Amino acid sequence: MKNFRQYTPTEILFGKDTEDLTGEEVRKWGGSRVLIVFGGGSVVRSGLLKRVEDTLVAEGIVYEEFGGVHPNPLMSFAQKGVEEAISFDADLILAVGGGSAIDTAKAIAHGVANPEATLEEIWDGKIALKKSLPVGVVLTLAAAGSEMSNSSVLTNERTGKKKGLGTDLNRPRFAIMNPELTYTIPKYQLTCGIVDIMMHTLDRYFTPVEGNQMTDRIAENLLQNVIENGRIAFKDQTDYDAMSELMWCSSLSHNGITGLGGTREFAVHKLGHELSAAYDVAHGASLSATWGAWAKYVMMAKPERFAQYARKVWNVEETDDIDAAIAGIEKTVEYFASLDMPVCLPDLEQPGDKGKVGVLSEEVLYELADRVTAGDTMKISTLQPMNRE
Numbered sequence: 001m002k003n004f005r006q007y008t009p010t011e012i013l014f015g016k017d018t019e020d021l022t023g024e025e026v027r028k029w030g031g032s033r034v035l036i037v038f039g040g041g042s043v044v045r046s047g048l049l050k051r052v053e054d055t056l057v058a059e060g061i062v063y064e065e066f067g068g069v070h071p072n073p074l075m076s077f078a079q080k081g082v083e084e085a086i087s088f089d090a091d092l093i094l095a096v097g098g099g100s101a102i103d104t105a106k107a108i109a110h111g112v113a114n115p116e117a118t119l120e121e122i123w124d125g126k127i128a129l130k131k132s133l134p135v136g137v138v139l140t141l142a143a144a145g146s147e148m149s150n151s152s153v154l155t156n157e158r159t160g161k162k163k164g165l166g167t168d169l170n171r172p173r174f175a176i177m178n179p180e181l182t183y184t185i186p187k188y189q190l191t192c193g194i195v196d197i198m199m200h201t202l203d204r205y206f207t208p209v210e211g212n213q214m215t216d217r218i219a220e221n222l223l224q225n226v227i228e229n230g231r232i233a234f235k236d237q238t239d240y241d242a243m244s245e246l247m248w249c250s251s252l253s254h255n256g257i258t259g260l261g262g263t264r265e266f267a268v269h270k271l272g273h274e275l276s277a278a279y280d281v282a283h284g285a286s287l288s289a290t291w292g293a294w295a296k297y298v299m300m301a302k303p304e305r306f307a308q309y310a311r312k313v314w315n316v317e318e319t320d321d322i323d324a325a326i327a328g329i330e331k332t333v334e335y336f337a338s339l340d341m342p343v344c345l346p347d348l349e350q351p352g353d354k355g356k357v358g359v360l361s362e363e364v365l366y367e368l369a370d371r372v373t374a375g376d377t378m379k380i381s382t383l384q385p386m387n388r389e
C-alpha cells in the first residue's frame, strides 16, 4: 500500500425531498448571493430550478441564473460565468444538474476567487490555486461523481484539449442527492452514467501496486453493486432503490476511496477525453468504446490482477489466470453492450446518438494518439505505459 491522503469534506444530503433544504444549506455555508449554474434546460422543464429558487427566497438569499452549460462543457462558457458572477458579486456558486453543470460551477468559483488569472491559466497551472468560492450541488444525474470529486473537466476550444484540474478546492461544500430527480434522464445518459461510475473505479483498480486489500474489497463490491442495479435501472429508471444505489455509487466511485493506496492511472479516461474533445462524444460512451481494447492490450502486464477482477466481480471460475482475465474482460464488454453502449471505436462511427465521429481512419487515430501523448513526449498509465504507437 502506498502512502495516501484522503480528504472528503462534502456534506451529503441524500434522499427524497432533500432539494427542499437547498436554501438552508446555502445559508449554512455562508451564501447570501448565489449564482445558479445549470445546463440546457432540463431543470427548467422539470420545475426543479423553480423549487430550488423558492428555497433560496425563503432564506432571504438573492440569486442570478447562469444556464446553458453544454455537455462536455467549454472553458470559454465558464469564463463568461466568471464575469457574470463577479458583476453579480456572488459569494457561492450553486450547480443544479449533472457533471457538466458542476464542473462549470467549480471553474467559475476558481475564476471569481482568482480574478488576476484566466481559467486557461488556472488549468495550465500558471498560478498556484490557493482559494476558491464555496460550491454547492443539487445533483440530477448519477455519473461523473463531480459532486464529491476533486476534479473539474473542461474543454478548451482554443487548444482542442479536454482536461481535468485536480485540487481539493474542487470538493463541493455540500451535495443534495434525491434519486427521484434522476428519473427523467434520457436512457442514453443513464447508461453513459453507469459506465462512467464503473470506470472511475476500474481506472483506479488496475495499478501495479500490491497489497491494497481494503481498497480492493471496496472497489470490487462497488462494481458488483453498480452492475446489478444498472441492470434494474436499465429496465425501469423509476425504481427508487436501484436509482439510489447508482446515485450513491457515483459519489463513492470518484471521491477517491476506491483507489486509496494505489497509483492514479486513468488511462481510459485520457483516451476517452480525446474522443470527446475532438467529436463531442458523450463521456461514458467514450469510455465504453475504448475499455475493452485497452484491457486486452494491457492485460498481459499483470494477468493476475485482471484474473482477480474477473473472479471477485464477475464470479468467473477459471483457474488459469489468463483464461480468467480474458473472461472478465469479455463479461465487462458484454455488459456494456447489453446496455446498448458502444464497445469499440467502429461503434462510434454509426449514425445516431453514438455516431458523432465519422470514419476513424488510421491518420485520424495517429492524430488522436499524438494529442493524448503530447506529441509522443508523455506515456499514459503506469501498469502498462503506452506511447503514441
Ligand code: NZQ
Pocket: 038, 039, 040, 041, 042, 043, 069, 070, 071, 072, 073, 097, 098, 099, 100, 101, 103, 140, 141, 142, 143, 144, 145, 146, 149, 150, 151, 152, 153, 181, 182, 183, 184, 185, 186, 189, 192, 193, 196, 254, 269, 283
Ligand atoms: O443540460 P441539461 O438540459 O440539464 O440536460 C442534461 C445533458 O443533456 C441531461 N440531464 C441531466 N440530468 C437530467 C437530464 N435530463 C433530464 N433529466 C435529468 N434529471 O443529461 C445530459 C448530460 O448531462 P452532463 O452533466 O453532461 O452529464 P454527466 O453528469 O455525465 O457529466 C459529464 C461531464 O462530466 C465530466 C465529463 O468529462 C463530462 O464533461 N466528468 C467530470 C468528472 C469530475 N468533475 O470529477 C469526472 C468524470 O470522469 C468526467 O470526466
Ligand code: ZN
Pocket: 144, 196, 199, 200, 269, 283
Ligand atoms: Zn468519468
